[in-house]
Amino acid sequence: MAAFSDKPEVFRTEISAFINTNCPAVLREMPADQREICWGGKRWTFTSDAQRDWLTACAAAGLTAPRWPEAYGGAALSREQEKVFREEMARAKAPSPLESFGLWMLGPALLAFGTEAQKTHFLPQITRGEIRWCQGYSEPGAGSDLAGVQTRAEDKGDHWLVNGSKIWTSYANHADWIFALVRTDREAPKHKGISFMLIDMESEGVSTKPIKLISGNSPFCETFFDNVKVPKSYGDDMSSIVGEQNRGWDVAKHLLTHERTMIGGGGSGAASGVLGGRSLGNFLSSLEDGVMADPVIRSDVMELEVDSLAMGMTLERYKDMAKTGGVGHASAMLKYYGTELNKRRYELLMSITGSEGVEWDGPHGTLAPEWLRTKANSIEGGTSEVMLDIISKRVLELPYK
């Protein structure tokens, strides 16, 4: 495990040397729109040796989860160091070594609510990209009203017996484990009878069925639990439930603030996809002359650029706030604003590219499916309407009645 210097200038040199030494040139030279995200997991096939080597090197140095403590597979970087790390990654054109629901969602929840044994067991599996997690929150009858989940876990002594079904479970068919909201007390008020449970997808009785999206892709599934036996414990001090039994709603909400901040992060500019990290201006200059002469398009683009840049600053400000005392319900703002912005960006890209943009396999590559995919941004992780509800009730404290 590499330990990096605390001195800012030394740190920058070290981290940049680390990236230059370990990130294979093929990855750095790859055009952004051809990059494949590395999701990891037992069933992951690396797209190249380079992708695998880069993950291995970063994981060994704790850099797949730079802010997490070293004991759990992180590099224990400070917020300032993490900024420098990201700057140097961008400068070296190095792709992210690993993305996953484990890093974005489960990890932060375990760090806040997990026991020591849960943390030392599950977190390093995430940072090394060994286990891929999926999120079992939504159900056919419980979407915005998430606390209405009905999937139930019955106490059978040494194990829980889980029955029910989840829906919209992203990548469930590729995932090794699922963190799920299950009802462990059916008598209690709806928020008070939910537990946050970790379930092995290889358990007997778990099955998934992919659902096709309007973008033509199929990244999410229905997930069924049919008499699934979930051990009460995975080892010493390692319950299959995170946090207290029946208090899973607290864990679920905490996780959602991370998920929402993460989804909102797409709002300052698309790092991947057709823009591939390029600025909008840069992209526009690559297009046929004349598009930007259209006064309506030009004005929309200018407005979007102003808003995107300001949103980027806001994300930085909120990350600093998170470090010093928390963002809490205000993360709903990042989710709301960032996703609405991203939808605007893609509507605009579609209108800029005109008849070329509507081709599935046209000169702009995956633009059309990306555009369609952005429509989910304001639904997944809580809809825009729900975010506005959270802001108005929790942040602005407008009355319920």
Added chain:
Amino acid sequence: MTTLMLTEDETMLRDAARGFLDENAPVKNLRDNRDSGRAFDPGLWREMAQMGWAGVLVAEDAGGSGMGHRAAGILAEEMGLTLAASPFISSAVIAATALRGAATNRLSGIADGSLLYALAVDEGSKHNPQGTALQAEKSGNGFRLTGTKTFVADGGSANRVLVLARTAGAPGEADGLTLFDIDATRAGLTRQGKATVDSRDHAQLDFANVEATGDDVVGEVDGGMAAVTAALNAGQAAVSAELTGLCAGAFAMTTGYLKERKQFDTIIGTFQSLQHRAAHMWSEIEVTASAIANAGRVLDETPAESELAVSIAKARATKTAKLVVSEGVQMHGGIGMTDEFDMGFFMKRARVGAEWLGDYGFHAARVARARGF
């Protein structure tokens, strides 16, 4: 760059400013100013100067408090919150920045609040420094200035004027401009106050063969654009900050009303259509606040690169303020339309602030240029 959050010192500055303004310059003062026909309260300005606000951008060895642009933004924001009228932006921000390299007696006059400056730059209805036509003809060792400046903020009450004049080239060209620093009572200069909707001091300045000497030149002859650019950036950032404070002030009134007004036996704040619009406004205000903080930081830390940051701030602040005051009136219903109620003051100031030193289009276009399209 330093964090966009407030540092400890900045939080103290903000709290002190808020405490002072709440007590000494609530919105009612603006109403009193308007009703008594004065643009600002000189006594209030003296107190602000004593607290170091007038010298916020003047170095300590020149008598200032040298707190910097982010601090100036915080002060402007707090003034926006209560619509406190003062020559702060014209003198303490714009002139102090323009004269940074100049003779110290002027700067110390700014810092102690005794010198009131106005920047005379625009000549048409839109901000356009390089459109300057006002001629400064060379005559002997000096110049004679002839032409008209419009929408000169604090132009009626200022005792000195920074005026951008053309010494070469043609209107529309950035080269050939020269910035002069002259006494506001100089022969040939007439000032005509304009009654603007925000009840503050805006004037038209007519120059008829006003004499100026080489000593009056700020920066280089024909290099006026360079001399005024930093001052314009600083001013634009401060106006943006004021507008953001204004948003917070108007928004607080609106949410306060949503929590108390009843119709249909229900508090109107329970209506989701209003809740969601309030939440949307708050989101816009939060995003704009980041751009304001960023502009202040960039001006303090890498001033040579401030143009993009400042224009993002001004564009955002202009747009957000327009939204917040329009919704502010709407959500108050009839009472929002009455003169007796304060919301109108916020709306009027927002409109003037939107135009001052460049409107949305001016700044969005600058962002686009800086971003390569």
